Amino acid sequence: MELGLSLGDASKPHGFLKESKNPNQKQKPTKMSGLDFCMALGLNSPVAGNYQEPEKAQENDDDDEDDDDADQISQGDGSDDNHMQLNLLPLDPVNPRRQISSHLQSLPWSSDNGSSENGSSGNMGLPASRGLDVNRLPAGEEVSSANSVGSPFGMYGNTAGSGNLKLGGNLKRDYFETMGNDVVEAERTSDDDENGLNTRKKLRLSKEQSAFLEESFKEHHTLNPKQKLALAKQLNLRPRQVEVWFQNRRARTKLKQTEVDCEYLKRCCETLTEENRRLHKELQELRALKTSNPYYMQLPATTLTMCPSCERVATAAPPPTTTSTAAVTVAAKSPAMDSIPKAIPFPLTRPRFYPFSQNPTSHSNQPASSHKLNVMEKN
DNA sequence: ACTAAAACTGATATTACTTCA
DNA sequence: AATGAAGTAATATCAGTTTTA
Numbered sequence: 001m002e003l004g005l006s007l008g009d010a011s012k013p014h015g016f017l018k019e020s021k022n023p024n025q026k027q028k029p030t031k032m033s034g035l036d037f038c039m040a041l042g043l044n045s046p047v048a049g050n051y052q053e054p055e056k057a058q059e060n061d062d063d064d065e066d067d068d069d070a071d072q073i074s075q076g077d078g079s080d081d082n083h084m085q086l087n088l089l090p091l092d093p094v095n096p097r098r099q100i101s102s103h104l105q106s107l108p109w110s111s112d113n114g115s116s117e118n119g120s121s122g123n124m125g126l127p128a129s130r131g132l133d134v135n136r137l138p139a140g141e142e143v144s145s146a147n148s149v150g151s152p153f154g155m156y157g158n159t160a161g162s163g164n165l166k167l168g169g170n171l172k173r174d175y176f177e178t179m180g181n182d183v184v185e186a187e188r189t190s191d192d193d194e195n196g197l198n199t200r201k202k203l204r205l206s207k208e209q210s211a212f213l214e215e216s217f218k219e220h221h222t223l224n225p226k227q228k229l230a231l232a233k234q235l236n237l238r239p240r241q242v243e244v245w246f247q248n249r250r251a252r253t254k255l256k257q258t259e260v261d262c263e264y265l266k267r268c269c270e271t272l273t274e275e276n277r278r279l280h281k282e283l284q285e286l287r288a289l290k291t292s293n294p295y296y297m298q299l300p301a302t303t304l305t306m307c308p309s310c311e312r313v314a315t316a317a318p319p320p321t322t323t324s325t326a327a328v329t330v331a332a333k334s335p336a337m338d339s340i341p342k343a344i345p346f347p348l349t350r351p352r353f354y355p356f357s358q359n360p361t362s363h364s365n366q367p368a369s370s371h372k373l374n375v376m377e378k379n
Numbered sequence: 380a381c382t383a384a385a386a387c388t389g390a391t392a393t394t395a396c397t398t399c400a
Numbered sequence: 401a402a403t404g405a406a407g408t409a410a411t412a413t414c415a416g417t418t419t420t421a
């Protein structure tokens with residue numbers, strides 16, 4: 001197996017990435033010239049899953065513990081069996097983000113790989129932390145979760161899925177996160193290599209981890225990079241796992257909220273439907289009243305009032321002393337009554353003022369037909 | 380077989396930076 | 401030299417999907 005990846009390094013004849021995507025960038029006197037991006041790998045082993053580079057990276061980490069500012073990594077044991085070379089960009093003093101990326105690439109990859117034993121720790125009885133050491137990160141720099149852990153060499157431990165480096169889109173995330181997964185994968189399946197298992201293993205979070213994440217989620221639904229790293233370290237997880245957990249947790253919250261909203265809207269719909277049905281019934285009563293009492297519409301002015309308690313329109317003549325305001329004023333012989341539609345379009349809103357408001361309980365249980373009709377004759 | 384959850388993928392928005400007119 | 405527009409890269413987040421215990 002042999003993989004090569006080169007950007008702009010003429011000494012590496014990997015032609016598939018020689019040209020920049022952006023034609024403009026080819027014209028730029030870029031700082032990358034001379035030392036761009038170069039990865040080369042030669043593996044004689046037919047089973048790439050057997051690749052043990054992460055452990056080597058761990059050793060390298062131990063040796064270079066103090067070399068935090070290394071901006072270039074060359075990996076490889078010099079043997080013919082495993083060729084590794086990784087030349088990365090120097091730190092860009094102008095662009096912090098790129099500086100971060102470069103710096104992170106220079107971080108000891110195996111910080112997450114070395115100790116998988118379940119040693120005790122002071123963190124909630126969880127295994128001893130093997131996460132990324134935040135103290136190694138430059139102060140003030142924000143680090144994305146995507147590339148904060150994992151070794152790029154781990155990707156070569158996965159023959160099934162890796163090898164086709166995607167360009168564009170979430171290149172960096174895909175690139176480093178995939179490799180991060182593969183690192184863990186290589187770590188986890190080191191015992192299963194003989195089975196050729198390269199499928200991803202899903203880690204079930206422990207109850208303690210989930211509970212701690214839940215508590216954190218109660219405080220804030222999103223994490224800044226520092227919080228993410230701190231949580232990851234505390235829970236002995238990769239920052240990517242913490243990030244994914246929060247993403248899924250937000251999705252679950254949103255889904256639940258959607259269900260609640262849906263239920264509420266369903267109830268609203270039922271209520272409105274019932275009200276619509278009731279109003280239709282009242283309308284029929286009014287029409288019946290109109291036909292049964294031909295003199296009714298000859299009144300010069302008619303005031304129909306609605307009971308505030310039972311919300312029905314009164315249909316009987318009012319006592320002479322009634323002075324309530326009109327809910328609906330209908331001029332006699334006016335086309336108003338005739339203009340009441342046969343079918344009331346939905347939604348039908350209820351009247352917002354109740355002329356019986358002074359004493360609504362006196363007739364609240366009376367049927368609509370027995371209600372008093374407040375008719376105020378102007379003349 | 381089903382489900383919940385972990386993980387992945389593609390799209391999009393934002394921000395910072397570089398280049399160029 | 402200053403400046404704004406355009407292009408690019410890095411990053412975060414989300415919606416949808418896949419995978420797995």
